[in-house]
Amino acid sequence: MPFPTPRQADPAPFSRGREADTDKPAILKIVIAGGFGVGKTTLVRAVSEIEPLTTEEYLTQASAPTDKLHGVEAKDTTTVAFDFGRFSLDMPLPLELFLFGTPGQDRFVDLWYDLSHGAIGAVVLADTRRLEASFTAVSFFERIGLPFIVAVNQFDGAHRYPEADIRDALDLPAVIPVLFCDARVTTSVAGVLLTLIDQALSQASTRPAHTTLQDA
Amino acid sequence: MNSRHPQAFLAADAAGDESSVVRNYTLTAGRTRPRYTLSLDSVLETGPGRPGPALPEECVRIVSLCQQRRRSVTELAGTLGRPVSVVRILISDLLDAHALRVPATTTAPSADPTRQLLEALSAGLKARWPDAVSYAQAG
Ligand SMILES: Nc1nc2c(ncn2[C@@H]2O[C@H](COP(=O)(O)OP(=O)(O)OP(=O)(O)O)[C@@H](O)[C@H]2O)c(=O)[nH]1
Ligand SMILES: [Mg+2]
Numbered sequence: 352m353p354f355p356t357p358r359q360a361d362p363a364p365f366s367r368g369r370e371a372d373t374d375k376p377a378i379l380k381i382v383i384a385g386g387f388g389v390g391k392t393t394l395v396r397a398v399s400e401i402e403p404l405t406t407e408e409y410l411t412q413a414s415a416p417t418d419k420l421h422g423v424e425a426k427d428t429t430t431v432a433f434d435f436g437r438f439s440l441d442m443p444l445p446l447e448l449f450l451f452g453t454p455g456q457d458r459f460v461d462l463w464y465d466l467s468h469g470a471i472g473a474v475v476l477a478d479t480r481r482l483e484a485s486f487t488a489v490s491f492f493e494r495i496g497l498p499f500i501v502a503v504n505q506f507d508g509a510h511r512y513p514e515a516d517i518r519d520a521l522d523l524p525a526v527i528p529v530l531f532c533d534a535r536v537t538t539s540v541a542g543v544l545l546t547l548i549d550q551a552l553s554q555a556s557t558r559p560a561h562t563t564l565q566d567a
Numbered sequence: 568m569n570s571r572h573p574q575a576f577l578a579a580d581a582a583g584d585e586s587s588v589v590r591n592y593t594l595t596a597g598r599t600r601p602r603y604t605l606s607l608d609s610v611l612e613t614g615p616g617r618p619g620p621a622l623p624e625e626c627v628r629i630v631s632l633c634q635q636r637r638r639s640v641t642e643l644a645g646t647l648g649r650p651v652s653v654v655r656i657l658i659s660d661l662l663d664a665h666a667l668r669v670p671a672t673t674t675a676p677s678a679d680p681t682r683q684l685l686e687a688l689s690a691g692l693k694a695r696w697p698d699a700v701s702y703a704q705a706g
Contacts, residue, residue: 360600360601360602360603360604360659361602361603361604362603362604363603363604363605363662363669364603364662364668364669378608379684379685379688380608401642404641404642404645404646405645406641406642406644406645406651407644407645407648407650407651408644408651408652409650409651409652430650433641435641435645437639437642440688440691440692440694440695441691442690442691442694443690443691443694444684444687444691446684446687446688446691448688449608449639449641451607451608451641465606465607466607468606468607469606469608471685471688500702528702530702537696538696538699541692541695541696541699542699542700542701542702544692544699545689545692545693545699545700545701546701546702548685548688548689548692548701549689549701549702551685552682552685552686552689555682555685
């Protein structure tokens with residue numbers, strides 16, 4: 352038997368008319384994606400002012416089509432975890448940056464949409480030993496039109512491939528920056544974020560407004 | 568929106584640990600949907616109200632976390648160690664009690680941040696970490 356459609360949630364009530372709010376920092380958001388174990392949590396930790404949090408969410412997914420006869424799509428509920436970190440800046444403007452790390456498994460695309468909503472862009476972390484693990488992330492951000500860059504996390508002992516090989520393997524257009532980083536090192540990660548911001552700025556001037564996730 | 572939210576997120580397989588499933592069920596009094604739309608990065612600050620005496624201790628904790636500074640839905644859920652779906656319902660109760668509120672100005676991440684904001688973020692990062700270089704400049 353189908354469930355009744357629940358009432359749509361109301362928009363959260365805003366508090367109004369308080370002047371003091373205008374000097375609160377603006378919030379910006381960046382998504383850190385990439386395959387399983389590429390160093391996403393490590394990267395968030397390198398710049399976050401809080402120890403990265405592991406936040407859980409429930410997701411339902413259609414499971415194997417077992418119950419077609421009864422017209423009920425079988426659903427599995429699973430728990431998925433993602434990272435959260437943040438830091439604040441006060442010069443030249445008060446700003447707060449939220450970092451959301453996607454779950455490593457790429458079957459949770461629904462959650463990726465939520466994480467990416469309103470983000471200024473995404474960093475796709477890659478490990479040269481398993482480049483294919485970051486391929487889904489690359490195609491996802493291409494598809495939704497979110498500015499992104501590829502940061503290759505140089506693990507000790509990993510072979511250092513030339514940038515051209517990495518571009519080839521990930522099928523990256525020339526406009527997407529590829530850089531090498533060490534996810535454990537704060538200045539290296541800050542450089543990754545700067546590169547992404549430059550990329551977002553260069554795309555902001557070419558893409559029409561409101562092409563991103565506004566209504567996804 | 569939120570069509571993916573499970574009808575019955577409290578299905579026994581939702582979390583491996585049965586006692587946390589029971590606790591999540593108790594916390595929300597069996598509800599599976601929040602009254603208000605709250606995104607993962609909606610931020611909350613405290614309001615003039617107080618959480619009612621009937622609300623669980625997790626609500627008191629949320630309010631005291633937001634007293635220290637405004638916090639995102641994701642940060643609150645991660646700090647409490649409760650799933651976002653559950654925490655959204657608790658936050659909705661606290662919004663109804665005016666114990667929390669959503670700041671009035673555009674504090675949520677915007678899908679089209681202005682150049683000015685992006686440039687400010689870039690300048691702020693460089694000021695904080697002067698040794699950091701953008702790939703565009705480096706190479
Ligand atoms: N040598 C080296 N080790 C790293 C680097 N980055 C991460 N690691 C290590 O690699 C392991 C995996 O890193 P995580 O940051 O947990 O990776 P993740 O992408 O969050 O992994 P999942 O969340 O499981 O997908 C950890 O043991 C890290 O300490 C790096 O740049 N160099
Ligand atoms: Mg991780």
